[in-house]
Amino acid sequence: xxxxxxxxxxxxxxxxxxxxxxxxxxxxxxxxxxxxxxxxxxxxxxxxxxxxxxxxxxxxxxxxxxxxxxxxxxxxxxxxxxxxxxxxxxxxxxxxxxxxxxxxxxxxxxxxxxxxxxxxxxxxxxxxxxxxxxxxxxxxxxxxxxxxxxxxxxxxxxxxxxxxxxxxxxxxxxxxxxxxxxxxxxxxxxxxxxxxxxxxxxxxxxxxxxxxxxxxxxxxxxxxxxxxxxxxxxxxxxxxxxxxx
Numbered sequence: 001x002x003x004x005x006x007x008x009x010x011x012x013x014x015x016x017x018x019x020x021x022x023x024x025x026x027x028x029x030x031x032x033x034x035x036x037x038x039x040x041x042x043x044x045x046x047x048x049x050x051x052x053x054x055x056x057x058x059x060x061x062x063x064x065x066x067x068x069x070x071x072x073x074x075x076x077x078x079x080x081x082x083x084x085x086x087x088x089x090x091x092x093x094x095x096x097x098x099x100x101x102x103x104x105x106x107x108x109x110x111x112x113x114x115x116x117x118x119x120x121x122x123x124x125x126x127x128x129x130x131x132x133x134x135x136x137x138x139x140x141x142x143x144x145x146x147x148x149x150x151x152x153x154x155x156x157x158x159x160x161x162x163x164x165x166x167x168x169x170x171x172x173x174x175x176x177x178x179x180x181x182x183x184x185x186x187x188x189x190x191x192x193x194x195x196x197x198x199x200x201x202x203x204x205x206x207x208x209x210x211x212x213x214x215x216x217x218x219x220x221x222x223x224x225x226x227x228x229x230x231x232x233x234x235x236x237x238x239x240x241x242x243x244x245x
Contacts, residue, residue, distance in 0.1 A: 016108055
């Protein structure tokens with residue numbers, strides 16, 4: 001059962017990461033957000049080449065943009081979730097209901113936005129293929145969003161070695177000491193996903209009530225998960241001006 005739950009998690013995550021729009025272009029996103037905030041072109045170039053905080057962006061502005069991103073995904077996901085919670089709503093993929101697919105799609109996109117606002121390099125490494133290293137990174141991020149202490153520890157350790165020039169080191173690291181942490185998180189998320197899949201299938205049997213509850217649950221979940229990640233990322237070394245290039 002454990003192996004099945006872990007496989008379910010990784011397979012679902014891989015499917016979602018391959019969906020249109022799941023990858024956030026770091027440079028494009030940062031340029032758009034800080035241009036809207038009135039930053040100069042010179043400052044924006046510095047944000048892209050280093051990190052927002054090193055470019056002189058205030059922590060207050062980073063927090064404000066981060067919370068704006070969270071609110072945006074709350075609203076967008078809630079509207080879709082309410083529709084997919086109704087009979088005749090969007091179709092799922094395989095055995096995964098549509099609202100679970102769209103929920104985790106929004107989570108995946110939000111992770112990248114919050115990470116880039118807090119100084120992380122390209123999480124996807126501009127790869128065309130989704131490999132195990134990428135799945136492992138997103139698993140850690142989602143674990144943090146779920147409030148898992150082991151995920152917070154794992155992400156903190158990864159930050160210490162995860163720089164633009166040491167991705168190969170990260171891969172070796174993921175295959176060693178942190179691998180067990182990630183597998184435990186993947187197992188827990190897989191079990192949770194399996195339970196959600198069952199409850200969502202039952203929920204759509206009750207038409208309007210099912211859609212309404214689905215929307216409210218999605219709004220609250222994305223809000224709390226987004227804030228969990230934002231708060232944790234703001235305390236990690238990448239979000240500090242003292243972090244070395």
